[in-house]
Amino acid sequence: MKTELETCKNCENQFEETFKFCPHCGQQTKEDLTVGVLFYNTISNYFSFDARFFKSFLPLLFKPGYLAKKFIEGKRLLYLHPAQLYLFVSVVFFFLLTTVVVRDQVQDLDTAFKKTRDTPIISDNTVAKAQQALDSVKLDSILLPLKEKGIPGMKAEQVKALDSLIKASNKDTVAETLTFDFDQKKVDSLIAIDASDTEIYSAMGVSDDAGYLTKKFYTQVLKFYKQRNGGQILQAIYDTIPISLFVLLPIFAFILKLLFFKRGHYAHHLVFSFYFFSFLFTVFSLILIVNNFFEVPNWIDWLLVVSTFFYLFVAIKRFYNHGWFLSFIKTGISSFVYLMFVIPIAIIIVGLIGFLFY
Numbered sequence: 001m002k003t004e005l006e007t008c009k010n011c012e013n014q015f016e017e018t019f020k021f022c023p024h025c026g027q028q029t030k031e032d033l034t035v036g037v038l039f040y041n042t043i044s045n046y047f048s049f050d051a052r053f054f055k056s057f058l059p060l061l062f063k064p065g066y067l068a069k070k071f072i073e074g075k076r077l078l079y080l081h082p083a084q085l086y087l088f089v090s091v092v093f094f095f096l097l098t099t100v101v102v103r104d105q106v107q108d109l110d111t112a113f114k115k116t117r118d119t120p121i122i123s124d125n126t127v128a129k130a131q132q133a134l135d136s137v138k139l140d141s142i143l144l145p146l147k148e149k150g151i152p153g154m155k156a157e158q159v160k161a162l163d164s165l166i167k168a169s170n171k172d173t174v175a176e177t178l179t180f181d182f183d184q185k186k187v188d189s190l191i192a193i194d195a196s197d198t199e200i201y202s203a204m205g206v207s208d209d210a211g212y213l214t215k216k217f218y219t220q221v222l223k224f225y226k227q228r229n230g231g232q233i234l235q236a237i238y239d240t241i242p243i244s245l246f247v248l249l250p251i252f253a254f255i256l257k258l259l260f261f262k263r264g265h266y267a268h269h270l271v272f273s274f275y276f277f278s279f280l281f282t283v284f285s286l287i288l289i290v291n292n293f294f295e296v297p298n299w300i301d302w303l304l305v306v307s308t309f310f311y312l313f314v315a316i317k318r319f320y321n322h323g324w325f326l327s328f329i330k331t332g333i334s335s336f337v338y339l340m341f342v343i344p345i346a347i348i349i350v351g352l353i354g355f356l357f358y
Contacts (some may be wrong), residue, residue: 008022008027252342
């Protein structure tokens, strides 16, 4: 007896018409698209994600290394995919960071810089007086005993004249250290008469044959000098951080690969890093949420931040099956290298990119 075949409307493969689901793609074979079916599929897909997320959430927080180990072992449908979990948690974190912290910081910084557009925070007269007072303290500690006891071979009037000469010389030296790289008064006058940027760049000391980066740098310096929009620079830096993390996370995985060279492929370390960074963003998100509603002592926040090191320590111990001592040593090395070298370099690069392209 010949078997009747049916063609799947989704993947276009054939199967027996008695099948209720396509054996190739899993789509239901005979299902009319009604409003109920449409919303059922939407809700079921949504709660399918949520179910896997909640199954992953508690182990992520309280079982260091557990999710990564299970994923490597092959249990990849029971829990949320590491990259998907990382993406979801990082989006939540940066949303909270923007709404709770960044927005207020940007506004405050813009307000502070705008106040200095006409009146600097510290006037030249204040700087001069403060420096004069400091000079008097430093020099008097040396010259006062000499003036009281006298200098052999010199009269009192000569000692007094020497005192004045030294202070005047020191004042001139300090005044030179307070100067900027360009003549502010000249630049201000050019801006006041709406001179072209080319003329202003020339006054700032930019040569005609300067390279692209040099010109770009001075373009941003002039833009900042005119607008005093420090908040926009800060916003640009924060906007760059999520993108930079897609580079920083693989670097962390590479450090782990070097420390655990014989413990699996690079992809295994990347899975571990995805879950660990998801944990970090979860902790930071909880800190932001709690601090937004309650007055939490700073020492509690710092205690939570420090606890992430011990979380990493236990996660490495369980995931790589090392002894406690060796796991602690390698956790310390990976953390030290990442925090002391990778993060500072990344901050400099992010800050530079934020300034050049804000």
